[in-house]
Amino acid sequence: xxxxxxxxxxxxxxxxxxxxxxxxxxxxxxxxxxxxxxxxxxxxxxxxxxxxxxxxxxxxxxxxxxxxxxxxxxxxxxxxxxxxxxxxxxxxxxxxxxxxxxxxxxxxxxxxxxxxxxxxxxxxxxxxxxxxxxxxxxxxxxxxxxxxxxxxxxxxxxxxxxxxxxxxxxxxxxxxxxxxxxxxxxxxxxxxxxxxxxxxxxxxxxxxxxxxxxxxxxxxxxxxxxxxxxxxxxxxxxxxxxxxxxxxxxxxxxxxxxxxxxxxxxxxxxxxxxxxxxxxxxxxxxxxxxxxxxxxxxxxxxxxxxxxxxxxxxxxxxxxxxxxxxxxxxxxxxxxxxxxxxxxxxxxxxxxxxxxxxxxxxxxxxxxxxxxxxxxxxxxxxxxxxxxxxxxxxxxxxxxxxxxxxxxxxxxxx
Amino acid sequence: xxxxxxxxxxxxxxxxxxxxxxxxxxxxxxxxxxxxxxxxxxxxxxxxxxxxxxxxxxxxxxxxxxxxxxxxxxxxxxxxxxxxxxxxxxxxxxxxxxxxxxxxxxxxxxxxxxxxxxxxxxxxxxxxxxxxxxxxxxxxxxxxxxxxxxxxxxxxxxxxxxxxxxxxxxxxxxxxxxxxxxxxxxxxxxxxxxxxxxxxxxxxxxxxxxxxxxxxxxxxxxxxxxxxxxxxxxxxxxxxxxxxxxxxxxxxxxxxxxxxxxxxxxxxxxxxxxxxxxxxxxxxxxxxxxxxxxxxxxxxxxxxxxxxxxxxxxxxxxxxxxxxxxxxxxxxxxxxxxxxxxxxxxxxxxxxxxxxxxxxxxxxxxxxxxxxxxxxxxxxxxxxxxxxxxxxxxxxxxxxxxxxxxxxxxxxxx
Numbered sequence: 001x002x003x004x005x006x007x008x009x010x011x012x013x014x015x016x017x018x019x020x021x022x023x024x025x026x027x028x029x030x031x032x033x034x035x036x037x038x039x040x041x042x043x044x045x046x047x048x049x050x051x052x053x054x055x056x057x058x059x060x061x062x063x064x065x066x067x068x069x070x071x072x073x074x075x076x077x078x079x080x081x082x083x084x085x086x087x088x089x090x091x092x093x094x095x096x097x098x099x100x101x102x103x104x105x106x107x108x109x110x111x112x113x114x115x116x117x118x119x120x121x122x123x124x125x126x127x128x129x130x131x132x133x134x135x136x137x138x139x140x141x142x143x144x145x146x147x148x149x150x151x152x153x154x155x156x157x158x159x160x161x162x163x164x165x166x167x168x169x170x171x172x173x174x175x176x177x178x179x180x181x182x183x184x185x186x187x188x189x190x191x192x193x194x195x196x197x198x199x200x201x202x203x204x205x206x207x208x209x210x211x212x213x214x215x216x217x218x219x220x221x222x223x224x225x226x227x228x229x230x231x232x233x234x235x236x237x238x239x240x241x242x243x244x245x246x247x248x249x250x251x252x253x254x255x256x257x258x259x260x261x262x263x264x265x266x267x268x269x270x271x272x273x274x275x276x277x278x279x280x281x282x283x284x285x286x287x288x289x290x291x292x293x294x295x296x297x298x299x300x301x302x303x304x305x306x307x308x309x310x311x312x313x314x315x316x317x318x319x320x321x322x323x324x325x326x327x328x329x330x331x332x333x334x335x336x337x338x339x340x341x342x343x344x345x346x347x348x349x350x351x352x353x354x355x356x357x358x359x360x361x362x363x364x365x366x367x368x369x370x371x372x373x374x375x376x377x378x379x380x381x382x383x384x385x386x387x388x389x390x391x392x393x394x395x396x397x398x399x400x401x402x403x404x405x406x407x408x409x410x411x412x413x414x
Numbered sequence: 415x416x417x418x419x420x421x422x423x424x425x426x427x428x429x430x431x432x433x434x435x436x437x438x439x440x441x442x443x444x445x446x447x448x449x450x451x452x453x454x455x456x457x458x459x460x461x462x463x464x465x466x467x468x469x470x471x472x473x474x475x476x477x478x479x480x481x482x483x484x485x486x487x488x489x490x491x492x493x494x495x496x497x498x499x500x501x502x503x504x505x506x507x508x509x510x511x512x513x514x515x516x517x518x519x520x521x522x523x524x525x526x527x528x529x530x531x532x533x534x535x536x537x538x539x540x541x542x543x544x545x546x547x548x549x550x551x552x553x554x555x556x557x558x559x560x561x562x563x564x565x566x567x568x569x570x571x572x573x574x575x576x577x578x579x580x581x582x583x584x585x586x587x588x589x590x591x592x593x594x595x596x597x598x599x600x601x602x603x604x605x606x607x608x609x610x611x612x613x614x615x616x617x618x619x620x621x622x623x624x625x626x627x628x629x630x631x632x633x634x635x636x637x638x639x640x641x642x643x644x645x646x647x648x649x650x651x652x653x654x655x656x657x658x659x660x661x662x663x664x665x666x667x668x669x670x671x672x673x674x675x676x677x678x679x680x681x682x683x684x685x686x687x688x689x690x691x692x693x694x695x696x697x698x699x700x701x702x703x704x705x706x707x708x709x710x711x712x713x714x715x716x717x718x719x720x721x722x723x724x725x726x727x728x729x730x731x732x733x734x735x736x737x738x739x740x741x742x743x744x745x746x747x748x749x750x751x752x753x754x755x756x757x758x759x760x761x762x763x764x765x766x767x768x769x770x771x772x773x774x775x776x777x778x779x780x781x782x783x784x785x786x787x788x789x790x791x792x793x794x795x796x797x798x799x800x801x802x803x804x805x806x807x808x809x810x811x812x813x814x815x816x817x818x819x820x821x822x823x824x825x826x827x828x
Contacts, residue, residue: 058472077500078757079521084493090567107493107521109757111795132827151757153504155827160808167798173805174794176754178825180818181808192813199815200828340590343492343523343565380588381525381795384581391587394574394595399606401613404594411592413546413569414614 001127005044005065009035009211012310020068023128024209034308035211037068045259053226053261058082060116060219066255068215069123076151078109080119081219085227085373088342095358099371101233102354104344105220106379110147110171112140112300112347113220113245113377117207118148120216125154125203132157135205136186136193138164139300140378145205146175157202159193161186167385187305207244208307214248221252224373225262232262233371235360237269239352240279240323241301243312245377246270250315266373268321269366270312271356273328276302279309280323283316297328297386300349300378322365326355332390334358338376345380345387353377415541419458419479423449423625426724434482437542438623448722449625451482459673467640467675472496474530474633480669482629483537490565492523494533495633499641499787502756509772513785515647516768518758519634520793524561524585526554526714526761527634527659527791531621532562534630539568539617546571549619550600550607552578553714554792559619560589571616573607575600581799601719621658622721628662635666638787639676646676647785649774651683653766654693654737655715657726659791660684664729680787682735683780684726685770687742690716693723694737697730711742711800714763714792736779740769746804748772752790759794759801767791 001020009018011026011033018026018035026033048065056062060081069075085103092100108115118141125133135145136159149156156177160169162184172179182189190206197204207213224236236253238246246268256262272280273296282289294304306312316323326334331348334355339345346354353374360366380387397403408414415434423432425440425447432440432449440447462479470476474495483489499517506514522529532555539547549559550573563570570591574583576598586593596603604620611618621627638650650667652660660682670676686694687710696703708718720726730737740748745762748769753759760768767788774780794801811817822828 079498086491104523107523109518109521110759111525111793147753147757147759150754157827162810166802169808170798170802170805171759171795173808174749174753174759174801175757176750178827179808180821181810183810183812188813192815192818195815196818200822335588336590339561339588340564343490343561343589345524345561345585345588379525379795381585381793384584387588388580388584391584394583394587394593396576396595396597398597399602401609404606404610407594408614413571413592 001070003068003070005039006068007038007040009037012036024204031209031307034311037211037215039066041255041258048259050261060223063219063222066218066222067120068212069120070127073123073127076119076122076148078119078148078151080109080115081223083107086342086344090341091337094337094341095361096368097361097366097372098369099233101228101373102338102342102344103224103373103375105375105377106346106350110144111379111382112144114140114144115148116219117141117213117216118144118205121145121205121210121213122148122152122154124212126152128203130203131155132202133205134158134193134197134202136190138168140382141207143171146172146177149177150175159189161189208242214244217245217248218252220375221249222256224249225253225256228373229262232264232266233373234266235269235366235370235372236266237271237353237357237372237374239298239301239349239356239377240270240272240312241303241349242306243279243308247308247311247315249375250319265319268316268319269356269360270316270321270323271353272323272325273298273301273331273352274325276304277325278304279306279312280325282309283313283323298331298348298352299383300347301352322360324356324360324365326352326359330355330359335380335387335390339380344376346376347378347380347382348386350376350378415484417482417484419453420482421452421454423451426450438618445623445721448725451625451629453480455669455672462673464675474637477633477636480632480636481534482626483534484541487537487541490533490536490562492533492562492565494523494529496637497521500756500758504755505751508751508755509775510782511775511780511786512783513647515642515787516752516756516758517638517787517789519789519791520760520764524558525793525796526558528554528558529562530633531555531627531630532558532619535559535619535624535627536562536566536568538626540566542617544617545569546616547619548572548607548611548616550604552582554796555621557585560586560591563591564589573603575603622656628658631659631662632666634789635663636670638663639667639670642787643676646678646680647787648680649683649780649784649786650680651685651767651771651786651788653712653715653763653770653791654684654686654726655717655763656720657693657722661722661725661729663789664733679733682730682733683770683774684730684735684737685767686737686739687712687715687745687766688739690718691739692718693720693726694739696723697727697737712745712762712766713797714761715766736774738770738774738779740766740773744769744773749794749801749804753794758790760790761792761794761796762800764790764792
């Protein structure tokens, strides 16, 4: 098959070229050889420009020329992308920065950023004639896959590790996914899924091996560019787990620069939790990644063996960006800050980006006269259990006005 | 104060007229005398019409002439309203109806329909110069109030009954609300809140006494009219708890008819849970409401003493509509149906509307050649605990390909 705007697929490790017939990774490098899709930007800009965008619907399919899908395919009806960007002077004041913008990607159909990738994933599966699509995940990738599979009538099979929390499993089952709870670790579930995909020819949604998925993630960057336009901030901040989200976002921003929608590029700030920061370490040491144990409350970025670290490091370097680590306490504080001062309730991995910006400002990496956009990649309702640690407690009281008055007085509410 | 498009406020019980100085209920009828706001539709249609709408932003402030807010007030920045409407041929086929449309109101900022009301509530509070806004609720009204208060910098104080579930309280606390857990029932919390509002002059967000709030809810009806336009379905279906949601939605649809945006009115189908259906009983018997105990898994419509039943009954009658009751089992089944066949994960009270449509179809109230729009009023992530009852169980398995093959074979997935 051919897609007219796509020139080739290229291995990020050995730079070998492939055509669109190649579904997953490089034949030489195996799982380490993730492919990157390249476009003909001269051709793209002929039809994707400010004039044409003004006429298009407000969802991420508006960037169709920059997505790896053929023209004839039917798109899922769920409204995905074009999530709101809010400017918050209150948060800017608190962290001492000129301007801050918050992009609430929890407003996607299944309440996370991952809908961008899964929406492209199901389209590719249909294009290939697949009836079943699979992934190994406990989190947002899985719930978005289950949701988008329901929308297009695909069967989804999702492999989760034994310890996956019940509320997350509920989100998969309610959309009709078949959920295999693998007696073992996340790695066990991942390999079991790989093998099953190979054996039965299911479409494999794992972004670590599938080059088309990250193109969906890219739409966050495409949107940031279009939404910010002449106000493009100095920094764009994402939390980092596996690495392909931040790589995708940067690719999207860069592409909008290439086709002339924006004239100035931001620097990328990548944020990891201190207990799960192998990419920060690889970025700083400029060496290969060292696999490590991972531990953080921010489960969506709790990754000790990230598969897309090369793409992530390269994206941040290309943007003249930086990386930073934050503690779990800082993540909980950022959850309060985002909700109380900007009215956006984000999940831990989502608000980790805000925590990172605050720390980067304190460290002088980001300066007071600069501006930043922070992407909150998932809704806080996804993980209310952790939010309870950040939220504090209610005041228990009998219905007595005098007692209420005393408490209000103590809290300076009278 | 005056708002140029508003002519008067009128008591729904004794029809006495008021001006905009009246903040809450009728002085003669007390809490039973809920006020209804009336507009000058000739004036409205001069500036609110298809031409002007085509130029406006896609949020519910696009209907500004039909909202009870002055022109000078600053609006909250959170993107509220203009939630997506999806047509689902699969659901239509399953329940044997010509066309079905699902409006996913869980896509609002705090993931429920109530954001429409709270967004207007905080604007009114600011207009009145209030610094504190309060309500008694455990549910979506409270979390949306907490969220919108955070957005505009108001202090919110929320009264919850002793037995309010922790996850719901978390949503309030994370947005910075002061939460008073009242040692007593919901009624105790409600009265305690009323007294505190009177004593300290806080702005009272309780939709049961505040006529401005229901105008925010109206925007769902305004949107349904604009989004469906020439395809207005035969039925519009809402679940019913207190009664003001369905009354608001009908008012909105009717207003769009009055100003010439639509030329055909739908019939309204109101759905209550069988364990909490005093409005259905009042509607059928054409008598006054009898207060009763309420019991259903759909907590957002678990109301035994609805305060807006008069508005609800009148709306349904005006539309030549119907009411129906559904069991908790039917609600759980509708949750599966909405998620698996339409990819919308709704909370129990949200999907109750779909359950009601299904039952109304079976009862012959709705016919096979008709069409319907169902409003899903809250996101399923709000109540994952109940969703677990509907979702089923995962398959626990050691990572062994032969065992997996056997299971896939049993499930006809090979």
